Amino acid sequence: MTAGSGTGGGAGQGGTAATERRLAMLRGGQLPQAHNARTIAALASNPGCARRAVLDAAATRKHELAAHAGFPSPFGESPFTRNRDVAFERSLKDEPDKELLTLLRETLDLDIAEAGYTDLNAPGWNAAGASRDLAARHVHTRQQLTAPARQRGTMFDHPLLTFRVGGRHAYLEPDLIAFRHDGTFHVVEIKSFAVVDGQADGAKVGAAAIQSAVYVLALRDLVGDQATVAHETVLIAPRDFSFTPAAATIDVRKQIGALQRQLSRMDSIDRLLAQVPEGISFSLDRDERGVSRRHPDDLLRDLRLVEANYAPECLATCEMCYLCRDEASGTTGALGRSVREEAGGIESVARVLRVAYEKDPLPVPDDIAEAAAILRRAAALRRAALGGLG
Amino acid sequence: MTTLTSLARIEAADQGRAQLIRAVRHVHVSDRPLVVIPLQLAGEPCAPLAAMIGDDRSAPRLLVVANPLNREDRFRFAAELAGVVLGYIGRHAAGPEPAEKEAYPDAPQLVLPNAGGVTFTRLLGRSTRFRPTAGPGAVPAAVPALGCWLTYFAERAQHPASSLLLTATGALSAHWATGQSAAEDQNLAALLGWISPPPGLTSRQAALLAEDPARCPPAGPATDPAFDRDVLVELYKAIKESRAAGAGEAAVEGAATERRVLVLLERELRLVLEPTWRLVWQSVDLLRALPAGGHVAQRWTSDRKSFTGYARYLRDGGFPQAKRDAAVDAARRLARLEGEQEQLDAQMAFDDPLVMAEHLMTGRAFEGVVVQAEPHRLDQSGKRAKLRPWITLETADEVTAEPGAELRSPARPGQKAAVIETATLNGRTRVTLELQSGMGRGLAPAPGSVPEREDVLCYTTLTLEFQPPPGFPAREDTPWTHGGPPPEYVPADQAVAEPWDGSAWEDGAWEDTAWEEAVQGGEPS
Numbered sequence: 001m002t003a004g005s006g007t008g009g010g011a012g013q014g015g016t017a018a019t020e021r022r023l024a025m026l027r028g029g030q031l032p033q034a035h036n037a038r039t040i041a042a043l044a045s046n047p048g049c050a051r052r053a054v055l056d057a058a059a060t061r062k063h064e065l066a067a068h069a070g071f072p073s074p075f076g077e078s079p080f081t082r083n084r085d086v087a088f089e090r091s092l093k094d095e096p097d098k099e100l101l102t103l104l105r106e107t108l109d110l111d112i113a114e115a116g117y118t119d120l121n122a123p124g125w126n127a128a129g130a131s132r133d134l135a136a137r138h139v140h141t142r143q144q145l146t147a148p149a150r151q152r153g154t155m156f157d158h159p160l161l162t163f164r165v166g167g168r169h170a171y172l173e174p175d176l177i178a179f180r181h182d183g184t185f186h187v188v189e190i191k192s193f194a195v196v197d198g199q200a201d202g203a204k205v206g207a208a209a210i211q212s213a214v215y216v217l218a219l220r221d222l223v224g225d226q227a228t229v230a231h232e233t234v235l236i237a238p239r240d241f242s243f244t245p246a247a248a249t250i251d252v253r254k255q256i257g258a259l260q261r262q263l264s265r266m267d268s269i270d271r272l273l274a275q276v277p278e279g280i281s282f283s284l285d286r287d288e289r290g291v292s293r294r295h296p297d298d299l300l301r302d303l304r305l306v307e308a309n310y311a312p313e314c315l316a317t318c319e320m321c322y323l324c325r326d327e328a329s330g331t332t333g334a335l336g337r338s339v340r341e342e343a344g345g346i347e348s349v350a351r352v353l354r355v356a357y358e359k360d361p362l363p364v365p366d367d368i369a370e371a372a373a374i375l376r377r378a379a380a381l382r383r384a385a386l387g388g389l390g
Numbered sequence: 391m392t393t394l395t396s397l398a399r400i401e402a403a404d405q406g407r408a409q410l411i412r413a414v415r416h417v418h419v420s421d422r423p424l425v426v427i428p429l430q431l432a433g434e435p436c437a438p439l440a441a442m443i444g445d446d447r448s449a450p451r452l453l454v455v456a457n458p459l460n461r462e463d464r465f466r467f468a469a470e471l472a473g474v475v476l477g478y479i480g481r482h483a484a485g486p487e488p489a490e491k492e493a494y495p496d497a498p499q500l501v502l503p504n505a506g507g508v509t510f511t512r513l514l515g516r517s518t519r520f521r522p523t524a525g526p527g528a529v530p531a532a533v534p535a536l537g538c539w540l541t542y543f544a545e546r547a548q549h550p551a552s553s554l555l556l557t558a559t560g561a562l563s564a565h566w567a568t569g570q571s572a573a574e575d576q577n578l579a580a581l582l583g584w585i586s587p588p589p590g591l592t593s594r595q596a597a598l599l600a601e602d603p604a605r606c607p608p609a610g611p612a613t614d615p616a617f618d619r620d621v622l623v624e625l626y627k628a629i630k631e632s633r634a635a636g637a638g639e640a641a642v643e644g645a646a647t648e649r650r651v652l653v654l655l656e657r658e659l660r661l662v663l664e665p666t667w668r669l670v671w672q673s674v675d676l677l678r679a680l681p682a683g684g685h686v687a688q689r690w691t692s693d694r695k696s697f698t699g700y701a702r703y704l705r706d707g708g709f710p711q712a713k714r715d716a717a718v719d720a721a722r723r724l725a726r727l728e729g730e731q732e733q734l735d736a737q738m739a740f741d742d743p744l745v746m747a748e749h750l751m752t753g754r755a756f757e758g759v760v761v762q763a764e765p766h767r768l769d770q771s772g773k774r775a776k777l778r779p780w781i782t783l784e785t786a787d788e789v790t791a792e793p794g795a796e797l798r799s800p801a802r803p804g805q806k807a808a809v810i811e812t813a814t815l816n817g818r819t820r821v822t823l824e825l826q827s828g829m830g831r832g833l834a835p836a837p838g839s840v841p842e843r844e845d846v847l848c849y850t851t852l853t854l855e856f857q858p859p860p861g862f863p864a865r866e867d868t869p870w871t872h873g874g875p876p877p878e879y880v881p882a883d884q885a886v887a888e889p890w891d892g893s894a895w896e897d898g899a900w901e902d903t904a905w906e907e908a909v910q911g912g913e914p915s
Contacts, residue, residue: 074601076615079623081433194435196516197713241435241517312571322601335399336571342396349403356397374751378393381750385413385743 022273023058028283032059035170037211040163042317044210044262050272051308052318056165057269060282062319068284068292069300071322074315081192088192088238089175092245096155099245100236104178107234107247108186110154120144121158134171138162145177145185145219146226154179155188161218165263174215178234185223187215187233195237195246205250208235213255231256280305312336344371392748395567403569406593408584412565413744415680416734418553418690420499424478425450425670427503427663428510430611431458432618436513438467439613439622442663443474447671452663454656456629456648465529468518472536479539483701493694494701497554500543503578503609503670504559508547510611511555515540519710534710541711542700549727551689551734554697558673565680570597577601578609578669585676607662609669617662625655683741689734712879717872718862725859736852740800746848750787755850758785758821765840768833777833779840780810782822783847789819790851797823797849804828805839807849823849 035043035056043056055062063073092100096117104110120141137160144156156177162169176188189212193204212233220229231253239246280302284292303323310324311333318324328334332343332352343352346368354360355372356379364372398409424445431437437458444450451474455467482498502508519537521529547555563575568584574597575581583596591599600606603614613622628651635644715723738745739755749755762782769778789812791797797807805828812821830836841847868875 078432078613078615078618080431080618081615084433192433196435196513238435312573315571315573330403332400334571335396335403335569336573339396339399339571342393343400349400352397352400353404374393375397378397378751381747382394382397382744385747386410 016270019270019273023269026054026058026276026280026282027060028281028285030061030064030282030284030286033061034059035163035165035172037172037174037214038207040165040170040172040214041207041210041259043165044259045317046309046311046314047262047265049309049314049318050275051303051306051320051324053269054272054276054306055282055320057272058282064284065282065299065303066319066323068294068296069303069323070296071320071326073319073321075319085192088243088245089190091243092190092236093157093176096157100176101155103236103245103247104155104188104234107249108178108180110178110180117155117157118144119157120160134160138171142222145179145223161215161222163214163218163221172215172218174212174219177219179227180230184228184230185219186230187212187219189215189233189235191235191237193237194240195248196240200237205235209233209250209252210255210259212250213252213259216252216256217259277305310334344368344375346371393751394744394748398567399569402567402584406569408566408568408593410565411567411744412680412738413742414683415565415677416683416686416738416742417556417561417564417677418499418682418686418693419556419674419678420496422446423499423501423556423674424475425501425667425674426475426507426511427609427666427670428507428514428611429613429659429663430510432612432615434458436510436517438464438471438510438514440659440663441467441471442660442667443471445478447667450664450667452656452660454652454659456652456655457626457633465521465533468514468533468536469530472530472532475536475539476532479701482697487702488698491695493691493698495694497690497694497697499553500555501670501674502555502557503666504557504576506611507609508544508555508557511540511547512544515542515544516713535704538704538708538710545711546693546696550731552693552696553686553690554693558670561677562673565677568597569593578666578673579606582669582672582676586672607665609666610663613662621658625651625658629655683738685737685741689737709879716865716868716876716879718865718868721872722859722862725862729857729859733854733856736850736854739850739852740798740803740854746800746850749850749852750848753788753790754852755848756783756785756787756789756791756819756821757846757848758783758787758819760841760843760845760847761820763841763843765835765842775833777829777835779825779829779835780822781807781825781841782820783849784818784820786818789814789821791821791849795851796853797851798853799847799849801847802828802841803854821849 039056043052046052055065063075066073101110101117121137137158141156141159141161145159156179159174159177161172161174163172164170174187175190178186178188180186189208191204191208193200212235216229216231216233223229231251232249233252234247235250236245236247238244282299282302283294284299285294286292300323303320304327308320308324308327310321310328312325312335314321314324325334330349331347332340332349333347335349340347346352346355351360352375355364355368356375358376395411398411402409422445425443425447427442428438429440431439437455439455439458441453442450443453453467453470453474455463457463479498482494482496485494488494500511502511515537517537518529518533519541521527521534521537523529523531523534543555546552547557559576559578559581562581562585563572566581566585568575568581570580570584577597577600579600580597583591583600584593587593587596603616607617608614629648632644632647632651635641635647714720735745739749740746746755750757760781761784762780764780766777767779769776791809791812793809793811795809797809799805799807806826807823808826810822810824812819814820825840829839863869866875
């Protein structure tokens with residue numbers, strides 16, 4: 001929710017020069033789009049999707065590509081939501097030694113005597129993260145967080161971490177990091193959704209938990225063996241219908257495990273690029289007024305050359321979802337993962353029906369024999385029950 | 391999802407039209423439901439900005455909040471809403487007080503567009519039911535009364551067998567499978583596009599159109615972010631400025647400006663709400679056109695009794711619902727919901743061949759032909775002989791019932807049948823059943839009361855009888871594992887030190903920053 005989260009370029013220290021060149025060519029002169037905890041969480045939710053992996057690795061602006069190809073993405077944020085986010089975070093951070101410190105002290109049992117607030121945005125860099133030199137900011141964060149414990153503060157604002165994803169580095173900016181004098185760091189996530197009577201929207205808490213997990217991994221990477229990063233993260237959100245903050249700890253071990261599993265499963269970007277035909281590009285070829293000179297069909301053709309792995313869940317997380325859904329039309333997967341499973345994994349809607357109603361002239365292959373028997377039984381029952389209605 | 395509904399989805403995708411997955415309607419549809427379409431300010435837990443409401447489709451009432459972040463405006467909205475909702479409820483509780491176990495002849499029914507509307511209802515109920523009606527921050531008595539009723543309806547919506555509160559998306563998708571995913575079915579316009587596309591459009595076209603918020607406003611409670619940015623921000627800012635106009639002549643002019651802007655705001659919100667209003671009533675029509683299942687009236691009677699009981703409770707000065715259930719109450723409630731679900735499953739299966747087909751798939755039911763019948767068999771083992779006919783069915787279905795299991799047939803729901811033995815040979819199973827009731831009083835069966843050879847019958851282990859929940863300890867005996875006995879419930883305590891809107895609202899500090907930034911802020915990242 002930090003206004004500045006997602007600053008900076010996706011290009012990092014990772015990857016070979018050849019990979020970098022290839023990715024830059026795919027991006028084709030667009031400003032690179034940065035990863036943030038949310039996009040990494042989304043990436044991990046569909047690790048089998050080559051299209052998303054390649055588009056993200058090339059740091060393309062997916063929403064612009066989708067819109068130009070004729071499938072604008074459905075995501076928008078209301079200014080009201082954003083204002084509430086900003087206002088809530090500001091209400092805490094404007095006077096960090098008041099409510100924020102009290103909350104963290106109660107939640108994490110922080111040491112009172114050594115409480116201190118450190119803004120890692122070095123002097124001269126304004127609060128909106130105006131420094132373009134992300135590498136410098138990251139170095140500063142590293143210096144401060146790995147300093148001897150005595151010289152360390154308790155709360156760190158505007159930290160800048162890096163995270164390796166798909167063979168490349170991305171910069172991440174958690175809301176806050178708290179340090180406890182038993183030697184552990186805690187990731188603090190500030191959210192403006194309400195916790196009413198101790199309960200919040202499960203989906204929102206889940207999303208916050210997986211974002212925190214990304215930060216925990218990034219922070220562990222940064223501090224190495226010099227300190228411990230707790231798997232207990234802190235969520236601060238307004239209580240009931242007020243703006244009074246309430247804090248809760250969330251154990252993100254499960255999310256960290258899932259994230260690590262999925263990230264390790266993700267093909268390295270080199271292997272993915274090897275499957276991408278030479279000469280394709282996701283450039284929008286903008287003229288000096290910013291108008292794309294590229295024909296939408298041409299872009300669409302290149303996008304389609306990288307395979308997608310669409311599921312309805314993508315509708316909530318990926319900017320390319322409408323394009324991929326359009327392609328997946330006529331498949332059982334487009335109707336939901338469970339539908340595809342119930343259809344015995346058969347991809348094509350038409351084929352399922354041919355099998356179910358025994359209209360396939362060819363014998364059913366062994367690998368779907370069991371599924372076919374279930375489908376035929378279901379079809380017969382459905383026909384009988386509907387026939388009885390007439 | 392079951393294999394049958396998955397297959398229906400696949401058929402719908404293939405045919406480009408939604409497919410029925412229920413042969414009859416399993417919800418009650420009132421002759422005069424109260425349709426409520428709430429809208430709320432994005433990001434807020436419960437800041438209403440408008441509602442379209444009414445029990446007459448030709449005369450919707452539009453309620454609008456001039457400034458959703460303003461405390462007085464929100465309570466004014468709550469009071470206006472209370473006027474409509476309590477009036478509607480009151481018409482169902484107006485007659486003579488029914489006797490102890492009886493119910494009012496009809497109950498109110500709320501119909502909302504989607505599940506988000508139910509959450510909004512619950513939160514609005516939560517934020518109003520504890521409001522004091524005297525002293526500082528007092529609100530009209532109708533506001534906490536509304537809060538109790540909204541909480542009641544939102545709670546009833548959790549009961550699988552209740553129809554007191556229906557959502558259009560929930561009720562429609564319980565009866566039709568579309569050629570899109572369940573996630574996409576949450577969009578009412580898209581769902582209806584598959585069931586009944588507007589003239590000149592295919593289902594797919596209608597569903598795609600429904601996803602364009604510019605042409606098809608979302609059914610709420612959240613509004614389209616672009617609408618917030620392009621329309622609402624400016625109007626709210628204008629209202630806020632007109633109120634800050636100052637004293638004297640400026641105040642008069644400010645009030646006039648506010649009225650003008652309010653007219654604009656109402657026009658914009660009406661445009662956003664009217665399409666959904668029509669869609670919800672169309673949903674009501676579609677549901678009503680389905681024939682009602684056999685047990686729908688019985689379940690509605692339970693709803694009427696529940697409503698009557700709650701109306702009586704409130705009239706007798708009952709407390710607003712607690713914020714959270716005590717341990718014993720929570721356990722009892724969960725057990726009750728589970729019991730209701732089981733009973734509902736059985737009732738639907740008995741009422742609807744398409745539901746029974748799902749149980750035939752899983753082995754909870756089988757269908758077979760009677761190959762042998764001993765209608766006059768007597769059980770002589772006791773002091774007096776009893777009529778206990780045996781019948782044997784042969785079926786190709788999977789039979790999971792063990793000997794001793796009690797079965798019922800939807801064709802003869804009043805007749806108990808116990809499994810004596812099962813034997814499977816070459817993929818066909820023979821099941822011998824002993825009939826234990828429903829044959830008249832004598833030692834000879836009443837005509838037609840025992841199935842005959844060649845009859846085709848379906849039997850299932852599903853039972854229509856309500857399984858009463860197990861016993862739970864009394865409140866004062868709550869075990870220490872569950873926190874021990876809860877403190878006595880005093881609703882007055884719950885409202886203390888709980889501003890409806892916190893200090894940040896009261897001093898208006900962030901209200902200022904909010905609107906300014908909302909105007910300046912461009913496309914969100």
